Amino acid sequence: MGPVDELVAEVGAAAWQHALALAREAWPRVVLDEAVVAAFVHERLPGSDDPAAALAAAPIADLALAAACAAQEPTAHAAFDDVLGEVDRAGGSARAPRELIDDIKQLLRVQLLVAQGERPPGITGYRGKGPLRGWVRITATRELIRHLRKRAREAPIEAALEAALGQADPALDLLKAEYRLEFASALRDAIGDLSAEDRTLLRQQIVDQLSIDEVGAAFGVHRATAARWLTRARGALVGATHKRLAERLKLPVSEIESVIRLVHSQLEASVVRYLRDA
Numbered sequence: 451m452g453p454v455d456e457l458v459a460e461v462g463a464a465a466w467q468h469a470l471a472l473a474r475e476a477w478p479r480v481v482l483d484e485a486v487v488a489a490f491v492h493e494r495l496p497g498s499d500d501p502a503a504a505l506a507a508a509p510i511a512d513l514a515l516a517a518a519c520a521a522q523e524p525t526a527h528a529a530f531d532d533v534l535g536e537v538d539r540a541g542g543s544a545r546a547p548r549e550l551i552d553d554i555k556q557l558l559r560v561q562l563l564v565a566q567g568e569r570p571p572g573i574t575g576y577r578g579k580g581p582l583r584g585w586v587r588i589t590a591t592r593e594l595i596r597h598l599r600k601r602a603r604e605a606p607i608e609a610a611l612e613a614a615l616g617q618a619d620p621a622l623d624l625l626k627a628e629y630r631l632e633f634a635s636a637l638r639d640a641i642g643d644l645s646a647e648d649r650t651l652l653r654q655q656i657v658d659q660l661s662i663d664e665v666g667a668a669f670g671v672h673r674a675t676a677a678r679w680l681t682r683a684r685g686a687l688v689g690a691t692h693k694r695l696a697e698r699l700k701l702p703v704s705e706i707e708s709v710i711r712l713v714h715s716q717l718e719a720s721v722v723r724y725l726r727d728a
Contacts, residue, residue: 453489465502469510476511480525490517494578512582536587544594569670640690648683
């Protein structure tokens with residue numbers, strides 16, 4: 451017996467067809483696979499003496515969209531961007547800066563819509579106990595508050611940079627005297643060259659100061675996988691900065707190696723602002 455037959459056996463064919471019609475009316479541009487939606491809804495119907503009434507009371511359109519998103523339906527992902535407007539509302543209430551709101555949107559796209567290893571997309575955590583928009587807004591508010599609190603604890607980036615550049619090291623002195631502006635521009639451009647996922651990973655560890663375990667939890671993967679991803683993201687940043695700086699200075703690699711070593715060794719102190727602005 452397939453998922454549609456199982457659900458129909460409980461709620462009745464008429465009740466199911468009415469619910470499915472409501473979902474398709476709410477999302478006319480979303481491809482809704484009946485079997486996928488039925489399985490998703492069936493798992494989330496509360497135990498009841500009247501399953502048909504429980505189905506009628508459920509937010510069927512929201513459950514259908516979540517089901518299609520979990521199934522990686524592109525039209526559902528496009529429609530979900532409208533639901534992510536709740537991040538803007540949550541950000542307004544929290545008085546969060548625009549760039550942080552945009553960061554949280556991207557973070558939620560990854561967390562809710564992308565499967566991580568054997569873990570399904572986070573949208574499967576939506577149980578239909580309330581509107582999908584409300585569920586997304588609560589999730590966004592929690593993330594915004596967590597990020598705002600971490601920002602409040604951070605020292606100004608200028609002080610961190612000055613502390614790094616003031617150390618007694620020939621390479622640091624060379625950067626401060628000759629290459630500081632070029633390095634800053636190269637680093638900013640290099641961050642822009644990164645994938646959205648790599649920028650998110652680096653923000654979470656460097657800006658938000660999340661541990662590897664916390665990064666893994668945010669993406670729904672084992673800490674060893676999170677560690678590999680972070681290593682990859684750092685390597686991508688160093689490589690992109692190397693390329694950009696070489697282009698800006700028009701120097702052979704041998705003459706900018708000290709700068710690249712500084713990028714690597716002082717990564718924590720020097721990328722915070724540029725990751726925020728990316």
